[in-house]
Amino acid sequence: MSETELTNFKVIIFDCYGTLADWETGIYTALQPLLARFPSSAKWTRKEALLAFTAVEKDLQRKDPSMLYRDLLAKAHGVLADGLRDIDAPASLKEFTDASQQFGASIKDWPIFPDTIDALRVLEKHYKLVILSNVDHVSFTHTHAKLSNDAAHLPVYAVPMPNPNAHWLPKATPGSRSPFSLILTAQDTGAYKPDPRGMLSALEIIQKEFGVGKEQVLVVAQSLYHDIEPSSELGVTGVWIDRQGASMGLETLGDGPKWWKRFETLGQMAEAVEAETETEA
Missing domain, CATH: 1.10.150.750 (DNA polymerase; domain 1)
Structure with a gap:
């Protein structure tokens, strides 16, 4: 792949804790x-x-x-x-x-990394943003509100109960400032990553909801163990956010790269996407 192909993808599946939030x-x-x-x-x-x-x-x-x-x-x-x-x-x-x-x-x-919110606002202009996280609905509500930079309106960022949709589509919620088009948790998929059932479920829903196949999906994550390696085995392209000083999720680092691109922060990735967009304009 060339250096100008980040923008050829249409959907990003994010890990949350470790990538967006400093777990x-x-x-x-x-x-x-x-x-x-x-x-x-x-x-x-x-x-x-x-x-x-x-x-x-x-x-x-x-x-x-x-x-x-x-x-x-x-x-x-x-x-x-x-x-x-x-x-x-x-x-x-x-x-x-x-x-x-x-x-x-x-x-x-749990705090949000300082580059996360601004980077998400950039990336949502170019991609459908999806969360696939080892978390539950109630706990993620608080993180979701922080990631939306709207913690004062916590109820807006809770999964609707009962959910009128088959899946949690937060942009459809009135008053929501969420950058995410779809949120899936372990409570939804019945599997904790790196179990591939979570990713397979996400890919199926993305195809159904957005008409996007896995060849146009990026997995963006800090954890090699939970996200990059298992998604690579399914043929999904990975971008590693190599958060400096991290200890968790790196068990297989010595096995060789399974990612396509590497950035030290999500902010760096957002800058690369913007640079590509300006070049293509």
């Missing part, structure tokens, strides 16, 4: 009360803490893909707490249960 900072911050309780975890580096957490999370996602993500986060926190418990840091079961529930609800506090 590593969100998770690490929310884990601090637990990590500080135990002598071993109190000494962990940020990377050690995140990798310990994600190992538990991935195991739970494989075992129970039907579990809502906020409940899965709470469960992962509890499993991590059980593994760390020792006589130096006694705690009641209720204390850990309450802390786990608070951790499961922490998604609403």
